[in-house]
Amino acid sequence: MEGVRVGKRVIGAQSPVTIGWENIPKVEGGPVKQFVFTWFQPTMLLALILFWYYAPNSIAKASTAIWIGVGFKVLLLGLEWVNPRYESWRLTWKELVTDLFYVGLGFTLLRLVDKFIGDDVMIEAVQHAFHWEKLLWFGSLPLLLQAFIISFIFDFGQYWMHRGMHNWYPLWLTHSVHHYITQLNINKGAVGNPVELFLIGLGIGGFFDFLPRAALLAGTLGLAISTYQHINVRFNTPSWWRYLFNTTEHHSLHHSQDYEATRSNYAGTYIFIDRIFGTCVDGEAELLGMEGGRRMSIREQMTYPFTEGWKALKARFGGRAVNGPVPAE
Numbered sequence: 001m002e003g004v005r006v007g008k009r010v011i012g013a014q015s016p017v018t019i020g021w022e023n024i025p026k027v028e029g030g031p032v033k034q035f036v037f038t039w040f041q042p043t044m045l046l047a048l049i050l051f052w053y054y055a056p057n058s059i060a061k062a063s064t065a066i067w068i069g070v071g072f073k074v075l076l077l078g079l080e081w082v083n084p085r086y087e088s089w090r091l092t093w094k095e096l097v098t099d100l101f102y103v104g105l106g107f108t109l110l111r112l113v114d115k116f117i118g119d120d121v122m123i124e125a126v127q128h129a130f131h132w133e134k135l136l137w138f139g140s141l142p143l144l145l146q147a148f149i150i151s152f153i154f155d156f157g158q159y160w161m162h163r164g165m166h167n168w169y170p171l172w173l174t175h176s177v178h179h180y181i182t183q184l185n186i187n188k189g190a191v192g193n194p195v196e197l198f199l200i201g202l203g204i205g206g207f208f209d210f211l212p213r214a215a216l217l218a219g220t221l222g223l224a225i226s227t228y229q230h231i232n233v234r235f236n237t238p239s240w241w242r243y244l245f246n247t248t249e250h251h252s253l254h255h256s257q258d259y260e261a262t263r264s265n266y267a268g269t270y271i272f273i274d275r276i277f278g279t280c281v282d283g284e285a286e287l288l289g290m291e292g293g294r295r296m297s298i299r300e301q302m303t304y305p306f307t308e309g310w311k312a313l314k315a316r317f318g319g320r321a322v323n324g325p326v327p328a329e
C-alpha cells in the first residue's frame with residue numbers, strides 16, 4: 001500500500017485518507033437509485049420540518065419526537081443494508097450488540113444522571129438568575145429562525161466542547177473511547193464512555209422549554225442533519241448540503257487513523273462552524289480507530305478513561321506520590 005495515489009494522502013502503510021469532494025466515489029446504479037440517494041437527505045429534512053411546523057398541538061410533543069427518531073433510525077438501518085458506503089463497515093452481530101447496549105444506556109442512565117446533576121439543575125439555576133420576560137422578543141421571531149438559532153447555539157457549544165476534548169488530556173480521556181470505534185453506522189453516535197456522553201449532552205434541551213414548538217423544531221434539525229455523522233450509506237449529497245452540514249464523509253475523516261485528519265470537523269450539525277474557524281477538511285476515510293483499529297470491549301470502554309488517567313498520573317508524579325510513601329528499608 002506504500003506510495004502516492006492522486007488525491008490520496010498515504011499515512012503509514014495503510015491508513016489512506018481521501019481529501020477533496022472530487023475524489024470521493026459516487027453512488028453506482030440506475031437513475032432511480034441515483035435520484036433517491038441524491039435527494040433523500042434534503043427531502044427528509046423538509047418533511048420533518050413541515051411536520052413539526054404544522055402538527056397540531058395534541059401531537060407536537062416530546063414523545064412524538066422520540067417515536068419519529070426511532071422510526072427514522074429503522075429507515076436508515078434499511079438504507080445501510082441496501083447501499084453501504086463500505087462493505088467493511090457492515091453491521092455484525094458483535095457490533096449490533098455493543099450498539100444496542102449503548103443506545104439502551106443512553107435512554108436510561110444518562111436520563112437519570114441528567115435529571116440529578118445535568119440540565120435540570122442548570123434550568124433551575126438559569127430560571128432563578130434570569131427573567132424570562134426579557135426573552136419574549138425571541139418568541140416573536142419567525143418559528144424557523146427561532147429553531148435555527150436554538151440548534152446553532154447548541155452546536156456552537158458542542159463544537160468547542162468537542163474541540164476541547166481533542167486538546168486537553170483529561171477531556172480527551174473521556175472522548176478517546178468514542179474514537180476506538182472501527183466503523184460508522186447510525187447507532188455509533190451513542191457509543192462512548194458515559195462520562196463523555198454526559199459532557200456532550202450537557203446543555204442539550206431544557207433552556208428553551210418555554211418555546212416548545214421551536215425546541216421541537218430545533219431537535220428535528222439536529223436529528224435530520226447530524227444523524228448522518230455516523231452512517232454507513234453512500235449518498236450523492238448535494239454540494240450545498242455538504243458545504244453547510246456535517247456529513248458521514250466529514251466525520252469519517254474525524255474518526256480516521258490519520259492523526260492530523262482527526263483534528264478537523266468538530267461540529268455535530270453545522271460544518272460551516274468548522275469552516276469559520278478553519279478546522280474543516282472535506283474528504284473521507286475507510287480505516288478508522290486508534291492503535292491501528294484495535295477494537296475495545298464494552299468493559300474496556302467503561303474503564304479506559306480511569307485506568308489511562310491513573311497511568312498518566314503515576315507517570316507524572318512518580319510511583320511515590322500516587323502509591324503512597326516508599327516504605328523505609
Ligand SMILES: [Zn+2]
Binds near residue numbers: 166179
Ligand atoms: Zn472527536
Ligand SMILES: [Zn+2]
Binds near residue numbers: 251
Ligand atoms: Zn463520532
